[in-house]
Amino acid sequence: MTHTVTTLGSKSLRSRRGTVWTEAPGQPWAPLIPTRRPGTGPRGRSGGRSGGRESAPPLEVGYHSFKDVAEIHSFRTSLLSWYDKSKRDLPWRRLVTTVSDLNKRAYSVWVSEIMLQQTQVATVIDYYNKWMQVWTDLSKATLEEVNEMWSGLGYYSRGRRLHEGAQKVVSEFKGEMPKSAEELQKLLPGVGRYTAGAVASIAFGQVTGVVDGNVIRVLSRTRGIGADSTSPAVTEALWLLANTLVDPARPGDFNQAMMELGATVCTPKAPLCPECPAQPHxxxxxxxxxxxxxxxxxxxxxxxxxxxxxxxxxxxxxxxxxxxxxxxxxxxxxxxxxxxFPRKPVKKPPRVERTLTCVVERPTNAGGLEYFLVQRPSSGLLAGMWEFPCAFLETEVSEKEQKQILSDRLNSLLGRSTTPADLQHVGEVVHIFSHIHQTYRVYIHFLSEEPDAAAVKKEATETPSSSSRWVTKDGLHQSAVSTAMKKVRALGRGTETNKGDLYNEYYELNKRTEGRRQLSLDMFFKPPAKESL
Structure with missing residues (x-):
């Protein structure tokens, strides 16, 4: 229903449906705060479902807001019309429209939103399709299985928290997903304000906005918000704008339209302003x-x-x-x-770390190769993932000292004698995590003898550490191994394989890198100055 609004002094406005909008003092951008009179809730909608919000959003005052309901309606109409014609065909959008079970629908949105955090859509699609085919009941999966399937997607804590959340839904909520944004954020691990709003609006139709990087860009440009977009004042203003704009009839579609606009038209660079449905606003x-x-x-x-x-x-x-x-x-x-627009603070440069790592190989009785892997701790960066034996390098030391550090590490892990002379330095791999510029000094150690049957059986039952194991090449790719370690393996094998094949492998890995920055091939492949590949 359209609101008829009249001015009550300079501090409040009243709608025909019994809601008084009161201006927040001292905030030129603040919305008029709704104060509902008893018994005047919107018909056909639970107040708790939408957080008690009026179906028509609060009006705002000032340059950084929308002047009236008519302008808001125009913005919604233009955006949704564009979205209906131009939206990308994505698997999670198809599931939402074809799955009738609300819990399954919410799960499909939840998985997609977690995967899409800090990861491009093109990368997520294959992971999402495979995930939804395999994990119809994620709570029954082990964390190891989750890490294996998440391998290469980056930001591995996302998969772990998604797994924890699924187990909580089954064990504590009897398989029923929380229905509101407030409950989703409060009850599920790894679900923040944005993810909660996305799931609640898309899956359950709650009238609540969302704010992600794409929405920040759209709102900052449309409303001329030039202050630091990460500041508390701007963050709250953006959320108020998002909650004001969201279409009460199609909240999920509207939120997806805002994100789609930021991803495809109102882009960080070279925005397509002539094609933008928000251009008049x-x-x-x-x-x-x-x-x-x-x-x-x-x-x-x-x-x-x-x-x-x-x-x-x-x-x-x-x-x-x-x-x-x-x-x-x-x-x-x-x-x-x-x-x-938008303006962001200068990012703190990632801290620089150097790590020694050794690709340990041995032949198998079948004529292939096996690799020795060690599991990382259960908390911290890449928690629970598998990697080649590593040793953090606190200070710069000579190659001789590096070999000694690694050989000591291998002796403790392998339960057999390894000398520095057994190790060959093959180069460096640079990998950028979100907050770490990591350089791996890569060595290889080839065990020439094949393990006999008795030794293999003994290793299976008496491994020096329960968090270490031997895997074949296929097993390596199926294990929960980070992209950084796959680059390390590619460099190690590059000493014995065709250089062209090695570069092709690097190219494929770099396309899927979990770091935020895309570096040139040369940055990932730094052979020692005096060694030839």
Missing amino acids: CRAYRRVANELEMASKKLLGKTTSELPSMLDIEECGSAGSCSLCFPASQCWDGSLGVMN
Whole structure:
């Protein structure tokens, strides 16, 4: 129902449905806070389901908000019309429309949202399809099985928390997923504000917004929000905007449309402004257009009085003191256009670490190769994953000392004598995690003798450590091994294989790297200066 709004002084507005919107003091961007009179809840909708929100969202005041319900309705209509015509055909979207069981629908959305965190859609699709085929009941899987299937996707704690959450749903909630964003965030491990909103709106139809990186970009540009997008004030403003805009009739589609717009049109670089359905509402686009008009008129010799008002070009009437505008220390860069938004703080550079690692191989009785793997601790980076024997290098030491450190490590793991002379240095692998710039100094150690049947049987029952094992090449690829270790293995095998094949393997691995940055091939492959491959 359309709201008829009249001004009550300067501090409150009243709708025909009994809700008074009260302005939050001292916040030029804040929405009018809803205060519902008893017995005036929206018909046909549980107040708890939508957090007690009116089906038409709170109105906002100020440059960084939408002026009225009509503008909000126009924004929703344009965006959803574009989404219906232009959305990508993705497997999780198909499942939502074809699965009638709400718990299964919520699970399918939950898995997709967790996988899509910090990972590109193209990478996720194959993992998602395989996951949904295998884990119809994730709670019955072991953590080892989860890690194996997650291998190569990166940010491995996501899979672990998804597994923990599935077990909790079965053991504590009798297989029933929490239905609201508030409950999802409160009760399920690894489910934050965004994921909770996405699952609740897409799977259960809760009228709640979402804010991820794509939505931040869309809202920052459309509302001219130039302050640090990670600051608490901006974060809360963006969530208020998202909750204000979400379409009460199609909350899930609207939220997906906002994310789709940011991913495909309102992109970080080279945005497609002429194709954007939000263009009529975009303050960033309007500012660029005004500046182009000013520049054009100046070239034509127009006077100052004939130029657009400077207020049309500034962020808002409170620019300089507004908590959502560009700070005084950061000016508008005309060369960037709409890409001035959003603004983020300069990232702290990742810490630099160096690690020694050794690819230990031995022949099998069948004529293949086996690799020795060690399991990482159950907490911390790459928790529970498998890797080649490693030793953290605290300070720079000579190659001779590196070999001694590794041989001592191998002696304790293998239960057999290994000398520094047994190790061959083959190069370095650089891998970028989200917060670590990791350089692996790679050595190989080839055990020439084949294990006899008795030795294999003994290893199976009396391994020096229960967290170590021998695996074949196929077993290596099926194990929960990080992409970094696969690069290490490719470099180690490169000493004995065709260089072209090695580069092809690196190329495939780098496409799936779990780090946020995509580096050149040369950065991943650094042979020692005096050694030839």
